[in-house]
Amino acid sequence: MPVLVEQDPTLVGTLGHALPTGSQVVATTERALAWLDQHPDEYAVVLGPSVELLAALGTAEDLRIKRPTVSVVLVREQFDTDVLTRAMHAGVRDVVAAGDEKAVTGAVERAHQLFQALRGPGGARQLGRVVTVFSPKGGVGKTTSSVNLALALTDRGARKVCLVDLDLAFGDVAITMQLFPTHSIEQAVGSEDSIDLAMLEGLLTRHQDSLTILAAPSHPDVRERVTPLLISRILRALRDGFDYIVVDTSPSFDDATLTALDETDECVIVATLDVPTLKNVKVALETMDMLSIARGHRHLLLNRADEQVGISVEKVESILGMPVSAQVATAVDIAAATNAGTPIVSEKPGHPASLAFTHLAASVTGEPIPAPDGTNATAAEQPRARGLFRRGRS
Ligand SMILES: Nc1ncnc2c1ncn2[C@@H]1O[C@H](COP(=O)(O)OP(=O)(O)OP(=O)(O)O)[C@@H](O)[C@H]1O
Ligand SMILES: [Mg+2]
Known part of the structure; x- marks a missing residue:
């Protein structure tokens, strides 16, 4: 799906109408390039009027050589022959006026035709990955972790992420993010045979441009009508449109959780440093072993991992x-950040908790984490995440 670079919300709204459903919006050309790195199947970059002409031409020059299958469409409030000539030389495929929605749509359609002609229609898209956040204990921070992990996975717009609230009776993802959804999974009840991405897109609530939510029903009794088949079809359909689908769960192996775990590629297990939780997590891990769930793809997150509670990280690792x-x-x-509707990863990206969620995201994707000195290291190569937060512990 095309990626639109535009900062002005009004222009995002009008240009959004002209683009196919599911198009990605990012604020800067730098984020668009990061998006392209993740999406070998991308075919169009639409540079909105807020992008400076020089930056736009530079991006087009760059892509002309590096990604010739990606068409750059330049949208300007006004343009003259000088702009047209310079755009043409830079490799821009189309220059269109901001008010001309039809022209924008036409330019993007031509970009798609060109992409198919160059790549062949069989240039298969990579399917998104399902990441389930689970703990057998209530109140340990599953929702907080799901929300922040989902935001970290978006990598500031480079990836498209959907957060699905599968705590069907008491889901609080939406309220945690101060969102007030008009639709939820409830409207998909009974549609097991007709679910597809286009239908689901109508049920999603947008938090940020690259993060959307599929909210839980507003009444607990709806849970009974959300079947395992519906859940697995929803998760599969979302794989077509998102890079990552993060699933928040209820604190038990109920049908919804088991279905998500069945579909899951990566599982984040949330534990806290107290004996009852560790005992339950241990039993849950044994159950997951028996059911062959996410073997080799499990990531343990210790929440509320504070000093002086009497259980060391080593002890947790050896128990589990x-x-x-x-x-x-x-x-x-x-x-406080979640209560304000701007989870900590967005509000304070440099906070130790945000860095921990970014590490968790890197552990999930297996991709490098950009280090402050500009070099890259994978989560595995970095000093173990815990080392960053364990000063002073013997
Ligand atoms: N590391 C933390 N520091 C401070 N507060 C936290 C931390 N983690 C979670 N919380 C707070 O603890 C409460 C419970 O967290 P959360 O809702 O994420 O847990 P949960 O596992 O999803 O609970 P439930 O099982 O009820 O769904 C929330 O108020 C949250 O803001
Ligand atoms: Mg929760």
Whole structure:
């Protein structure tokens, strides 16, 4: 789907009408290039009027050589022959007026035709991956982690992520993000045989340009009518349109959770440093072993991993028989940020908790984390995530 670079919300609205459903919106050309790195099947970049002409031409020059199958469409409030000539030399495929929705749609359609002609219609799209956030215990931070992990996975617009609230009776993803959905999974009840991405898109609520939510029903009794078949079809359909589908779950192996775990590619298990939780997580891991769920694709997140509670990280690892991928301390900032509708990863990207969620995201994707010095390292190569937060512990 095309990626639109535009910062002005009004222009995003009008240009959005002219683009196919599911198009991606990012604020800068830099994020558009990051998006292209992740999407070998992308065919069009639409540079909105807010993008400076020089930056737009530079981007087109760059893509002309590096990604000749991607068409650059330049949208200007006004343009003259000088702009047209320079755009043509830079490799821009179409220059269109901001007010001319039909021209924008036409330019993007031509871009798609060209892409198919160059790549062949069989240039298969990579399917999105399902990441389930699970814990057998309530209140350990599953929702907080799901929301922040989903935001970290968007990589500021380079990836498209959908957060699905499968805590069907008491889901609170939407309220946690201060969203007030008009639709939820409830409107998909009974549509097992007709679910597709286009239908689901009508049920999603947008949080940020690259993060959307499929909210839980507003009444607990609807849970009974959401069948496992419906859930698995929804997750499969979402794979067609998103890079990652993060699933928040209820604190039990109920039907919805088991279905999500069946579909899952990566599983994040949330634990806290207390004996009852660790005992339950251990039993849950054994159950997952028995059911062959996400073997080799499990990531342990220690939440509220505070000093002086009497259980060390080493002890947790030896009890659970798996390494800790990331740990987050108790911090009032985390709860305050979520309560304000801007989770900590968005509000304070440099906060230790945000860095921990970014590490968790890298552990999930297996892709490099950009280091402050500009070099890259994978989560596995970095000093183990816990080392960053474990100063002073022996
Ligand atoms: N590391 C943390 N520091 C401070 N507060 C936290 C932290 N993690 C979670 N919280 C707070 O703890 C409460 C419970 O967290 P959350 O809702 O994420 O848990 P949950 O596992 O999803 O619960 P449930 O099982 O009820 O769905 C929330 O108010 C949240 O803001
Ligand atoms: Mg929850």
